[in-house]
Amino acid sequence: xxxxxxxxxxxxxxxxxxxxxVLGPDGKPCxxxxxxxxxxxxxxxxxxxxxxxxxxxxxxxxxxxxxxxPPDVEQLGRSSWTLLHSITASYPVSPSPQLQSETKTFxxxxxxxxxxxxxxxxxxxxxxxxxxxxxxxxxxxxxxWMCEAHNAVNVKLGKKEFxxxxxxxxxxxxxxx
Ligand code: FAD
Numbered sequence: 533x534x535x536x537x538x539x540x541x542x543x544x545x546x547x548x549x550x551x552x553x554v555l556g557p558d559g560k561p562c563x564x565x566x567x568x569x570x571x572x573x574x575x576x577x578x579x580x581x582x583x584x585x586x587x588x589x590x591x592x593x594x595x596x597x598x599x600x601x602p603p604d605v606e607q608l609g610r611s612s613w614t615l616l617h618s619i620t621a622s623y624p625v626s627p628s629p630q631l632q633s634e635t636k637t638f639x640x641x642x643x644x645x646x647x648x649x650x651x652x653x654x655x656x657x658x659x660x661x662x663x664x665x666x667x668x669x670x671x672x673x674x675x676x677w678m679c680e681a682h683n684a685v686n687v688k689l690g691k692k693e694f695x696x697x698x699x700x701x702x703x704x705x706x707x708x709x
Pocket of ligand 1: 605606607608609610611612613617646650651652654655678679680681682683685686688689693694699702
């Protein structure tokens with residue numbers, strides 16, 4: 533990524549970025565695109581540019597996420613999925629045509645504003661693929677679609693897929709005993 537930037541932009545970032553640190557469109561390290569582990573690795577190399585983060589680690593070797601700092605890519609993701617799945621859980625069983633239209637607009641706007649640019653770009657591309665356009669005609673449809681969208685990211689990251697037959701237990705009713 534550094535190689536793709538012009539010289540003026542490169543001057544604004546550390547010379548050697550640790551693996552996992554992603555640059556934003558402004559050519560600077562993008563916090564919401566980078567894991568906290570990579571961010572701290574970079575902070576060790578250039579403490580002046582990230583001094584606020586260096587005071588909040590619990591131990592020197594195992595970075596824990598500071599509760600009062602801007603989110604890294606994982607914290608942002610967990611919070612975002614919590615909001616998105618919770619929205620599907622409170623979505624009407626039979627939404628009006630107007631709400632369905634507004635919901636599609638919301639998802640498309642969300643996918644453009646998502647702060648991790650490459651996450652946003654991949655999410656938009658996934659939605660454009662055959663059969664992946666948002667399904668919002670009922671709570672069950674919307675909840676299942678969101679689960680599939682989340683699973684696409686899980687697969688991309690090498691994580692286990694979630695059983696979408698259980699999305700409602702996870703996000704609305706609670707687990708059956
Ligand atoms: P999360 O994946 O955040 O899941 C939170 C909880 O949701 C889980 O504990 C589980 O109980 C439940 N869950 C898991 N899967 C499903 C599912 N399919 N349906 C319903 N519930 C489920 N991170 C990247 O590193 N690269 C990316 O490209 C990327 N793209 C993203 C795109 C979007 C639109 C969003 C919202 C997030 C993206 N993320 C990305 C963040 C990533 O998905 C995770 O949120 C992050 O890695 C933290 O993962 P986690 O293991 O804590 O659990």
